[in-house]
Amino acid sequence: MYLHGTSKINDRGHLDIGGCDTVDLVQQFGTPLYVFDEALIRKQIQNYHQAFQECGVKYQVAYASKAFSTVAMYKLVEQENMSLEVVSEGELHTAVKADFPRDRIHFHGNNKTVSEIQYGLKENIGCFVVDNLVELELLNKVAQEMGKVAKILMRITPGVEAHTHEYIQTGQADSKFGFDLNNGQARQGVEVVQALKNLELIGFHAHIGSQIFDVRGFEMAAEKMVAWYAQVIKDFDITIRVLNLGGGFGIRYNKADAPLPVADYIKALAQAIRNDVEKFGIDMPEIWVEPGRSIVGEAGTTLYTIGTSKDIPGIRRYVAVDGGMTDNLRPAMYKAKYEAMIANKATIAAKEKVSIAGKCCESGDMLIWDIDLPEATPGDILAVSCTGAYGYSMSNNYNRIPRPAVIFVYDGQADLVVERESLDDIVKNDRIPQRFNR
Numbered sequence: 001m002y003l004h005g006t007s008k009i010n011d012r013g014h015l016d017i018g019g020c021d022t023v024d025l026v027q028q029f030g031t032p033l034y035v036f037d038e039a040l041i042r043k044q045i046q047n048y049h050q051a052f053q054e055c056g057v058k059y060q061v062a063y064a065s066k067a068f069s070t071v072a073m074y075k076l077v078e079q080e081n082m083s084l085e086v087v088s089e090g091e092l093h094t095a096v097k098a099d100f101p102r103d104r105i106h107f108h109g110n111n112k113t114v115s116e117i118q119y120g121l122k123e124n125i126g127c128f129v130v131d132n133l134v135e136l137e138l139l140n141k142v143a144q145e146m147g148k149v150a151k152i153l154m155r156i157t158p159g160v161e162a163h164t165h166e167y168i169q170t171g172q173a174d175s176k177f178g179f180d181l182n183n184g185q186a187r188q189g190v191e192v193v194q195a196l197k198n199l200e201l202i203g204f205h206a207h208i209g210s211q212i213f214d215v216r217g218f219e220m221a222a223e224k225m226v227a228w229y230a231q232v233i234k235d236f237d238i239t240i241r242v243l244n245l246g247g248g249f250g251i252r253y254n255k256a257d258a259p260l261p262v263a264d265y266i267k268a269l270a271q272a273i274r275n276d277v278e279k280f281g282i283d284m285p286e287i288w289v290e291p292g293r294s295i296v297g298e299a300g301t302t303l304y305t306i307g308t309s310k311d312i313p314g315i316r317r318y319v320a321v322d323g324g325m326t327d328n329l330r331p332a333m334y335k336a337k338y339e340a341m342i343a344n345k346a347t348i349a350a351k352e353k354v355s356i357a358g359k360c361c362e363s364g365d366m367l368i369w370d371i372d373l374p375e376a377t378p379g380d381i382l383a384v385s386c387t388g389a390y391g392y393s394m395s396n397n398y399n400r401i402p403r404p405a406v407i408f409v410y411d412g413q414a415d416l417v418v419e420r421e422s423l424d425d426i427v428k429n430d431r432i433p434q435r436f437n438r
């Protein structure tokens, strides 16, 4: 397993993260356990700031909180001077609980409800990223009723197909997201905004997909978006200032993945924008991005306890852990591939090829197929790396399995940031109809 961030093998022969022995962490907090390397999260954020500062442009980096959303994470994001992207009133409420600066919150989503819009307006958030014509009218109506003017970006579908899993592509024409650039919908949207008094258009947004390695997709989206941005300034004679190019920067889950350093993506983006801005003779816009996975993905490791196994001679050995698709849906949903090690046998050579199964009543509940490990016995601790993004945030209670605890480790200290769900949490919203008691 590749060792990210502060992960290392300590002198007890155990995996150690953030100066904490994972075997001790398991004793203290139990399994499954999400462990976040706080120093690595902070470093990833600082890499974005540094890259933008070196480009000498006005910018905002908004953390796409869907990747991993908790109050402590939002506090960290604030400390590191990032903005915050939210997609629901649940994420917005988490930001309010963290007392996140409201003017740095960007509210996304392709179907915001009236109550979500009201919440955002009440909190005077920085901007709404409007997804479609229906939402333009709705947002304007609610803003008018509340006596507010909402700053907006319009989300544009630029018609760029990113090379990634089809479920995490978003920039292609056939997508549920955004105003289509090529069929005239985006222009129609700008025309509509001109007539709506409670909306202020400050710029445009595009997001082409997730887990992308190639800079070319980002450059192509930037070229299309600058051309569009310049066209709008010319045709509508309005002042806008923001170009948000979304997130999607890839990370290394396993040795087949070859992401570039963050600085390379940002510099390529800024350069593509700068070239086109000069061509169109307009002012350089503020460049906003909204990375999620690349901030937290490599910083997360999930620790499990190994339990049963099943040998099928000549076929494979299944080794089961005490979690699975409830804490990591990505292998089942995207065929995502992860690396792992036995955390308490970190210096012992691999001896067998096994497949790691979850504990759900579902054949597709497999975390890793065909991985070389030392002999796995019940009670061993399996560490799966790179689970920081879309692990906890997509966790669920299938088979009424409680969600694991989440901890941050830093410089030898381990702190709980989300408590493990209890069995009572699992039933706390259940109700029995009165008539059952007859």
Ligand SMILES: Cc1ncc(COP(=O)(O)O)c(C=O)c1O
Binding pocket: 064, 067, 085, 108, 170, 207, 209, 210, 211, 246, 247, 248, 249, 290, 291, 292, 293, 294, 389
């Ligand atoms: C609109 C938007 N912004 C940002 C992101 C974050 O993407 P990533 O986690 O790949 O950086 C996503 C997810 O794909 C998204 O849909």
Ligand SMILES: N[C@@H](CCCC[NH3+])C(=O)O
Binding pocket: 066, 168, 210, 211, 330, 334, 389, 390
């Ligand atoms: N949840 C997805 C990515 C979708 C990102 C949000 N648009 C993943 O785990 O890869």
